[in-house]
Amino acid sequence: MILIELGQAVLSSTHAGDVLAVVTGKLAPTPAPKEINTDGLIQFFASKIAPILLAVLGIIFIGRASRGEVSKVLTSSAIAIIGLAFIAGAVSLFFVGDYLINLAFK
Numbered sequence: 778m779i780l781i782e783l784g785q786a787v788l789s790s791t792h793a794g795d796v797l798a799v800v801t802g803k804l805a806p807t808p809a810p811k812e813i814n815t816d817g818l819i820q821f822f823a824s825k826i827a828p829i830l831l832a833v834l835g836i837i838f839i840g841r842a843s844r845g846e847v848s849k850v851l852t853s854s855a856i857a858i859i860g861l862a863f864i865a866g867a868v869s870l871f872f873v874g875d876y877l878i879n880l881a882f883k
Contacts, residue, residue: 834853834857837853838850838853838854841853
């Protein structure tokens with residue numbers, strides 16, 4: 778009777794796995810470490826953050842152009858386009874580097 782009540786108490790407790798591990802001497806396997814979803818982060822940045830930043834730049838350029846500062850707008854636009862080209866180049870180098878690493882370690 779006592780053994781049945783002890784079994785029911787162990788199985789109904791919230792830490793049944795811990796109690797069973799102590800009783801049987803076997804520990805439960807530790808969960809695997811979670812990885813960061815870098816593809817999801819890049820996709821989120823490209824779909825949500827980048828358009829907002831480009832819209833802010835567009836509003837700033839339109840505001841400057843309406844005040845007659847067209848030369849500053851053209852200069853800022855050229856700098857922004859060059860910056861986007863550098864970002865695209867960095868992303869392409871990232872993929873080229875990934876390809877070279879996968880090629881070297883296959």
